[in-house]
Amino acid sequence: MRALDIVRLRLRSLFRAADVERELDEELQFHLRQRIDDGIAHGLEPAAARRTALLAMDRIDLAKEQCRDARRLRPFEDLVRDGRLALRTLRRSPGFAIAAILSLALGIGATSAIFSVVNAVLLRPLAYAEPDRLVVVRHGSTVASPSVFLAWRERTRTLDRIGAAEYWAPNLAGSERTEQIVALHVSVDVLPLLGVEPQMGRVFTPDEEHAGADHVVVVSHAFWKNHMAADRDGVGRGVTLDGERYTVVGVMPQSFRFAPFWADADVWAPLVLDSRRADTGASLRVFARLQSAVALPRAAAEMNEVTAVIDREQGHTVAGAEVIPLLDVVVGGVRPALLVLLAASGLVLVIAGTNVAHLQLVRAASRERELAVRSALGASRPRVVRQLLTESLVLGAAGAAAGLVFTFAAVRILIALAPASLPRIATVSVDGRVLLFALGATLAAGLVFGLAPAIRGTRFDVSDSLKSGGRGMGERGGRSALRAAFIVSEFSTAMVLLAAAALIVRSFVSLLAVDSGFDPRNVLAMDVSVTGTRSAMPSVRPEFYRELITRVQAIPGVQSASAINHLPIAGDIWLFPFAIDGRAIARAGERPKATYRVVWPGYFRTLQIPMSAGRDFTAADRVDAPHVVVVNELLARRYFPSGNAIGQRLAAGDLDKPDWWSIVGVVKTVKQASWSEPDREEIYVPYLQSPLYLQNPKSFATYLSVVARTAPGVTPPFAAIESAARSLEPGAVVSHPTTLDRAIASEFVAPRFYMLLVGVFAAVAVVLAAIGIYGVMSQSVESRTREIGVRLALGAGRSQIVRLIMGYGFRLALAGSIVGAVGAIGFGRYLRALLFGVEPSDPATLAVVGVTLLAIACAASYLPLRRAIAVDPMTAVRCE
Amino acid sequence: MSKPPDLVQGTLDLLILKILALEPLHGWAIGVRLKQVSGDVLQVSDGSLYPALHKLEQGGWIKATWKATENNRRAKFYELTRAGRKQLDQEMANWSRLSTAISGVVRLKQA
Numbered sequence: 001m002r003a004l005d006i007v008r009l010r011l012r013s014l015f016r017a018a019d020v021e022r023e024l025d026e027e028l029q030f031h032l033r034q035r036i037d038d039g040i041a042h043g044l045e046p047a048a049a050r051r052t053a054l055l056a057m058d059r060i061d062l063a064k065e066q067c068r069d070a071r072r073l074r075p076f077e078d079l080v081r082d083g084r085l086a087l088r089t090l091r092r093s094p095g096f097a098i099a100a101i102l103s104l105a106l107g108i109g110a111t112s113a114i115f116s117v118v119n120a121v122l123l124r125p126l127a128y129a130e131p132d133r134l135v136v137v138r139h140g141s142t143v144a145s146p147s148v149f150l151a152w153r154e155r156t157r158t159l160d161r162i163g164a165a166e167y168w169a170p171n172l173a174g175s176e177r178t179e180q181i182v183a184l185h186v187s188v189d190v191l192p193l194l195g196v197e198p199q200m201g202r203v204f205t206p207d208e209e210h211a212g213a214d215h216v217v218v219v220s221h222a223f224w225k226n227h228m229a230a231d232r233d234g235v236g237r238g239v240t241l242d243g244e245r246y247t248v249v250g251v252m253p254q255s256f257r258f259a260p261f262w263a264d265a266d267v268w269a270p271l272v273l274d275s276r277r278a279d280t281g282a283s284l285r286v287f288a289r290l291q292s293a294v295a296l297p298r299a300a301a302e303m304n305e306v307t308a309v310i311d312r313e314q315g316h317t318v319a320g321a322e323v324i325p326l327l328d329v330v331v332g333g334v335r336p337a338l339l340v341l342l343a344a345s346g347l348v349l350v351i352a353g354t355n356v357a358h359l360q361l362v363r364a365a366s367r368e369r370e371l372a373v374r375s376a377l378g379a380s381r382p383r384v385v386r387q388l389l390t391e392s393l394v395l396g397a398a399g400a401a402a403g404l405v406f407t408f409a410a411v412r413i414l415i416a417l418a419p420a421s422l423p424r425i426a427t428v429s430v431d432g433r434v435l436l437f438a439l440g441a442t443l444a445a446g447l448v449f450g451l452a453p454a455i456r457g458t459r460f461d462v463s464d465s466l467k468s469g470g471r472g473m474g475e476r477g478g479r480s481a482l483r484a485a486f487i488v489s490e491f492s493t494a495m496v497l498l499a500a501a502a503l504i505v506r507s508f509v510s511l512l513a514v515d516s517g518f519d520p521r522n523v524l525a526m527d528v529s530v531t532g533t534r535s536a537m538p539s540v541r542p543e544f545y546r547e548l549i550t551r552v553q554a555i556p557g558v559q560s561a562s563a564i565n566h567l568p569i570a571g572d573i574w575l576f577p578f579a580i581d582g583r584a585i586a587r588a589g590e591r592p593k594a595t596y597r598v599v600w601p602g603y604f605r606t607l608q609i610p611m612s613a614g615r616d617f618t619a620a621d622r623v624d625a626p627h628v629v630v631v632n633e634l635l636a637r638r639y640f641p642s643g644n645a646i647g648q649r650l651a652a653g654d655l656d657k658p659d660w661w662s663i664v665g666v667v668k669t670v671k672q673a674s675w676s677e678p679d680r681e682e683i684y685v686p687y688l689q690s691p692l693y694l695q696n697p698k699s700f701a702t703y704l705s706v707v708a709r710t711a712p713g714v715t716p717p718f719a720a721i722e723s724a725a726r727s728l729e730p731g732a733v734v735s736h737p738t739t740l741d742r743a744i745a746s747e748f749v750a751p752r753f754y755m756l757l758v759g760v761f762a763a764v765a766v767v768l769a770a771i772g773i774y775g776v777m778s779q780s781v782e783s784r785t786r787e788i789g790v791r792l793a794l795g796a797g798r799s800q801i802v803r804l805i806m807g808y809g810f811r812l813a814l815a816g817s818i819v820g821a822v823g824a825i826g827f828g829r830y831l832r833a834l835l836f837g838v839e840p841s842d843p844a845t846l847a848v849v850g851v852t853l854l855a856i857a858c859a860a861s862y863l864p865l866r867r868a869i870a871v872d873p874m875t876a877v878r879c880e
Numbered sequence: 881m882s883k884p885p886d887l888v889q890g891t892l893d894l895l896i897l898k899i900l901a902l903e904p905l906h907g908w909a910i911g912v913r914l915k916q917v918s919g920d921v922l923q924v925s926d927g928s929l930y931p932a933l934h935k936l937e938q939g940g941w942i943k944a945t946w947k948a949t950e951n952n953r954r955a956k957f958y959e960l961t962r963a964g965r966k967q968l969d970q971e972m973a974n975w976s977r978l979s980t981a982i983s984g985v986v987r988l989k990q991a
Contacts, residue, residue, distance in 0.1 A: 002940035002963040009938055023946075024934075027907060027956045031926060034908035057926050066931035 024067055032057060078383075082390035089391065096363055097395070099771070100356045104399025104445060106764055107352025109406030112430075112438040114345040114757075116411050117418075118338050119437075120428040122331050127255055129195025130289075134326040135296065137162065137286040137303060140319030144286050146279040149187075151310045152286070152321075158299035160291045163190030164284040166271055170699060171531045171733045172227070173240035180529060180735040181223075183241070183267035184258075191218065191268065193289045194258060200224075201235035201250030204270050214270045217241070218250040223266040241267070242699055243532025243731075280314065287326065299323050316588050330423050336833035337754060343830065344497060344761045351493045351768045353445040356395065358486045358772055360450065362779050364388070392450020400442035404430075407438065419750035480780075487776050487812040488819060491853060494762070494769040495820020496827050499849045501762035503831060503838055504755045506845060510837030511751055517670030518568070518607040520740035522709055524716040525567050529703030533731035536702045538695050542688060544728055545704055549600060551724040552706060557714035562602040563704040565693070570736075570743035571705060573673045578683060580639055581649035581660050588655075594635060594681035595672050596652060598690045598704075604630075604667055606709045607740075614646045614665030617686040627689050630665035635681040652683050653692070661685070675747035676836045705736075754834050766853070769816075770860040777809050777864035785871055792873040805868050806861060813857030817850040824849075892924060892932050894975055897960065897968040900942060904959035906949065907933060933958060941967050 013020050032053055039049025057063075090097040125131045137159075139148050149164045156162055168183040191203040198218065207213050217239065219228070228234045228248070237248050246269065258265060271284075290299050300323040307321035324332075364371075371384055408430055418425045528548065530536045535544040545563060552561040566572045577591035585591070601617040603609075612633055621628055629650065636645040645666055651658035669679045687693055693701045706721060718737040725732040781788075788801055828840025838845070899905065899913050911929055914922055924932075936942045941964035947957045960968065 002961065005940040005943065005961070006938065009940075023956070026954070028930065030906070030953060030955045031908050031930075033953065063927040063930050066927070067934040 024064060028057075028064065078386070079390065082387050083394060085387065086391040086394040090394065093363065096359055097398075100359050100395050101398045101402055103352040103355045103359075103768060103771075104396060104442070105402035105406050106768075107349035107445065108400050108403030108438055108441050109410060110345040110761060110764070111342075111349045111441050112403060112407040112434055113410035113414060114338075114342050115437045116407065116430055116434045117414055117422075117425070117428050118342050119431070119433050121422060121424050122335055122338060123433075124424070124427070126327055126330065127196075127257070131327065132325070133160075133290045133292070134194070135159075135288050135290060135299070136324050136326055136329045137288055138322040138324065139282065139286075139307065141322055143282045144284045145282045146273045146276040146284060147314060148280075148307070148310055149284050149286055150273060150277060151313075152303070152306065153187075153189075155306050155310075156288075156303065158291055158294045158302045159288040161189040161193040162286065162288040163187045163193055164271060164286045165190055166284055168269070168699070170241040170267070171243075171529055171731075172267075173243070173532075173731075174227070178532075178731055178733045180527070180733050181267060182265045183217075183269060184265050185271040186268050187271045187273070190258075190287060193287060195289075196252065196256050198250035199253040200232075201248070203250055208270045209272060210274055211272050214272045215244065215246045216249045216270065217246045218252060218268045219248055220252050220256065220266045221254040224251045239267075241269075241532075243536075280316075288323075296323060296325065317590055334422055336830065340500075340830050340834060341754070341757055343827070344500060344758055347493050347497050348761050348764050348768075349441060349445060351490050351765050354486050354490050354493075355768045355772050356392075356399075356445070357450065358483065358490075358775060360388070360392065361483055361486070362775055389450050392446045396442045396446025396450070399445075400438055403442070404435075404438060407434070417753050417756065419753050420746075421750055483776055483779075484812055487773055488816040490769040490772045491813050491816020491857070492818075492820035492823055494765040495817050495849060495853055496823040497758070497762040497765040498853060499820070499824035499846055500827060500831055501755075501758045502845045502849050503828065503840060503842065504751075504758050504834055506838045506842070507834065507836040508748075508751050508755050511676060511748065514671070514675060516569075516675075516744065517668045518609045518740075520607075520744050522712055522714070523607060523707060523740040524710065524718065524738070525570065525705050525707045525740065525743075526718060526721060526737040527703050527705050527735045528563075528721075528725050529699070529733045529735070530729050530731070531699040531702040531733070533729050535729040535732070536697065538697065541702065542694065545600065545687070547728055548706065548725055549602075551728070552708050552721055555708075555717050555720045555724070557710045557717060559709045559711060560602055560606045561706065561708040562606045563600045563687070563706045564603055565598040565687075565704060567705045567707070567740075567743070568607075568670050568672055569675065569740070569747060570738055575680075576652040576683070577655055578650055578652040578681075579655050579658060581651070581658075585655050585658070591655060592681065594631075594652065594683045597682060597684045598687050598693050599684050600687050600704075603684075603707065606707050607670075608709070609670055610668045612666050612668060613643075614663070616665060617684075619688075621686040622688045623694060625689070627659070627661040628664040628686065629661045630667055630684040631663055632667055632669040632679075632682040634669045634679050635683070636663075636666045638681065650683070652685075675744065676751075703733075707740075751834075751836070758834075766856060769853075770856050773809055773813060773857050774860040774864065776812070777805070777861045778867075780808060781805060781864040781868045784868075788868055788871045789873045789875070792871065798869050801868055801871075802865060805865050806858065809857055809861040810854070813854050817853050820853075821846050821850060891975070892928060893936060894968070894971045895922070895924075896929075896932060896936065896958075897941065897964060897971065900958055900960050901965065901968055904945075904957045906955035906957050908955070910958070936964070940964075 035053035035056060036046070036049045039052050040046055044052065126134065128134060137152065138144065144152070144164070146164075149162075152159075153162050164187045166185045168185050169180055170183050171178050172181045186204075188204045188206050188209045191198075199221065201218070203218055204216065208216055219239075224230060224234055227239070228237060231237065234248055234251060238245050239248060240246070258268075273279075290296065300321075303321040303323050308318045311318045311320070328335075374384055374387075375381070411428055411430055415425060415428055528545075530541065530544060535541060549561050549563060552558060564571075566574070574596045575593040576596040577588075578594045579585045579591065599617065601619060601621070604611055604616050613636075614630070617628065617630065629652075631645065631650075636643075639645070640648060645663050648663050649660040650663065651660050653659075667684070669682070671677065672680055672682060687704070708717075708721070710716065716737070716739055718734075722734040725734055784805075788804075791801065791804075824846060825841045831840050895914060896910060899910055899917075905913065907929060910933075911924055911926075914924055933942070937944055937958070941961060942958045943961050944956050944958050946954055949955045
């Protein structure tokens with residue numbers, strides 16, 4: 001009760017100060033009147049009574065002050081007063097205020113915007129129950145085979161539930177047309193282990209993991225809306241996938257995405273492993289939930305042991321297992337890059353803060369007299385420091401407000417520019433955590449960068465300052481040392497950022513210079529699938545594709561056409577172990593692997609991949625002819641260094657019963673999965689001889705990417721190809737139309753994004769550092785005007801003056817660049833994630849960046865220098 | 881004009897609390913009452929009374945309400961809170977201990 005009273009009264013004093021003051025006046029006024037009445041009652045004339053009363057209360061103002069003190073709110077009132085004072089002083093020097101606020105806005109805005117990305121992508125927990133207990137289990141460091149997964153499921157004691165998922169791209173029959181969708185086959189535990197309840201219906205039961213009962217699906221909210229018209233009674237309805245009937249048993253809630261890296265999966269169906277118990281082909285991604293009492297290292301150790309046993313039993317080399325937090329798998333790939341960006345934006349904030357501190361210090365010099373007057377009038381040093389600090393905080397608040405506006409704008413731009421490979425990028429927003437971060441950044445900047453100048457700037461001798469009138473005193477040691485330190489720190493920070501930007505730009509140039517091995521111009525591609533149709537049957541499928549390619553070749557503007565299982569860059573890659581005939585076959589798990597491509601004749605001509613030896617496939621390379629392959633130059637060079645690859649034989653895939661194929665051609669090595677990857681061995685097999693494609697009824701074997709080269713300037717004839725496919729097979733599904741140019745361009749989105757951001761940060765840093773050195777040089781010339789005048793009067797030449805002035809700025813910039821070079825080498829180690837084809841400590845880059853910075857420093861000193869040279873000795877000496 | 885003796889440090893609070901324990905009063909009346917009951921011995925200056933009142937109010941021992949006086953002027957009346965009443969008991973106990981002790985010392989016979 002009493003505590004409540006106290007709080008109420010304190011708050012009232014704070015926020016209703018005027019009321020409290022009025023009441024105090026009224027109370028004392030009442031007292032005065034009582035006193036006058038009292039005097040009159042004792043027989044005084046009213047005027048005399050009034051005089052006596054006033055005399056008795058002559059110290060009333062002191063009493064009032066004591067009453068206010070009793071309410072003990074001085075610190076707050078001072079704060080308000082300091083705040084008002086700060087606003088007034090800032091309004092009087094708008095140039096300074098704008099420069100400072102803009103600097104801070106840039107720093108705070110950049111850091112907060114990048115933090116909002118880091119927050120959404122790296123920090124926010126995944127939207128599953130207890131997401132920190134979810135893990136991914138890998139066999140060795142890759143996906144697992146059904147045989148290993150089944151053994152894991154039986155034997156684990158540390159994992160609560162363990163489930164596997166396999167990618168599936170079925171064709172969904174619609175009322176008008178069939179289309180390809182993204183789906184997953186999941187074992188029965190996958191959905192329950194995530195802990196997300198379906199919005200309607202149920203997830204799978206254990207029986208549904210077996211053939212016969214497995215034609216059930218759980219669908220996403222988006223699928224339910226787009227394909228089932230958001231039917232409330234949708235559970236129990238049927239959908240046709242790859243020509244087979246499936247019953248919808250559940251609908252997941254709108255927020256549900258799984259798996260995080262297949263976030264566009266719309267349909268989940270049971271994974272049936274009965275017939276694949278001995279399957280050792282690695283194709284399963286395995287997810288698990290740790291038991292509640294088990295820590296990750298224990299689970300990892302257990303799984304590793306269990307897997308070693310399984311490996312031995314199944315006759316593999318012991319690969320063991322990896323247990324990785326799911327969040328790491330989702331964001332691990334982008335974490336280094338994002339942290340580099342966050343650090344880079346933090347450096348911008350440091351430079352911005354230093355700049356503001358710097359500006360404050362310059363101002364403190366010219367305000368010395370004002371502060372001296374305050375001190376002389378009785379303001380204590382802490383009081384003056386507090387006043388300067390309040391100014392810093394007001395600046396910080398204004399900077400933060402402007403910075404937040406900047407953040408909101410920047411976040412939109414970031415989302416628009418960000419590469420699709422950034423997971424969860426669409427969820428980036430300015431939330432409470434980002435605001436808190438911005439607040440923290442502001443406070444840190446305002447306090448740290450405000451405190452140093454405030455303490456430095458108030459260390460002066462009052463009488464000296466008053467006597468000299470704040471003019472012509474030159475710079476005192478302590479302060480000019482501090483400012484020199486600021487310049488050095490700004491230049492070293494700018495150097496780090498500029499070096500990072502230069503390295504990233506150089507990486508980008510090396511990326512552009514990469515030789516893809518093919519000519520991507522005027523080549524289009526689209527996937528054509530016949531899954532679930534009559535044409536999918538192995539007996540007619542080759543005929544369908546042969547006829548389709550013939551018809552595509554006949555489309556006006558098309559110069560050549562062919563097909564491949566997986567498009568380079570844009571498509572998947574499959575790595576198969578291989579062996580050379582006549583040489584020892586390595587143990588399973590230690591065999592070399594090559595990318596396995598299945599192509600139609602004319603593929604190399606269409607992509608203009610040069611043939612360095614031998615021949616292309618022809619229509620005669622049929623299943624009944626001798627089996628032939630084409631390999632890339634890398635494989636030929638590594639395994640047949642004497643150049644005799646043609647005519648040699650190799651086997652790929654199942655090496656326990658090797659099937660030997662003759663090498664008939666060698667082609668130039670092309671980029672396979674991504675632009676910046678190292679080259680890999682590659683084996684091309686003719687479609688008409690590939691058992692994997694010819695006889696397999698599964699959907700991966702029933703689609704191909706059709707490629708066509710057109711004459712320059714021809715609009716890619718996607719529609720014509722689609723109608724050609726449809727006229728051959730009405731149920732054919734055509735998807736992913738693209739051009740190779742576009743597929744390659746998408747490889748540059750992420751590097752360009754990082755280059756742009758780091759480049760902008762570096763540019764801002766350099767501009768801020770230039771402003772900083774300009775400020776220091778101006779101040780230095782100004783305070784040395786008289787010295788310069790005296791020197792000139794005594795016969796010094798202009799060149800000596802130039803050396804005198806430039807020497808100072810140059811030495812600072814040089815020191816900054818040297819410190820910065822060391823920092824840049826240190827920062828470079830973290831930069832590696834963003835670099836391609838250039839070393840982080842590349843001396844040439846550092847040298848160029850250092851020289852650039854020095855040139856910028858000289859340019860920024862030019863104006864002050866001109867002023868120094870223009871000094872008229874007579875005026876300068878007389879100006880005191 | 882002879883100055884009234886200074887109040888012992890801290891006793892003003894006790895006196896104010898004691899007077900307010902009898903009835904709510906405004907500042908002027910507290911001064912008058914103090915003078916009356918002490919037979920003109922204790923007199924509190926305006927400069928001490930009001931800061932003391934505000935301090936007590938801020939401390940939550942007394943609370944104030946604006947009311948009209950008998951001659952119809954608005955005045956700030958102070959009254960004891962429950963916490964104030966407890967505080968008064970405590971301060972009275974302290975005071976009697978202190979005054980007994982002081983009297984004991986003062987009454988020592990001089991050798």
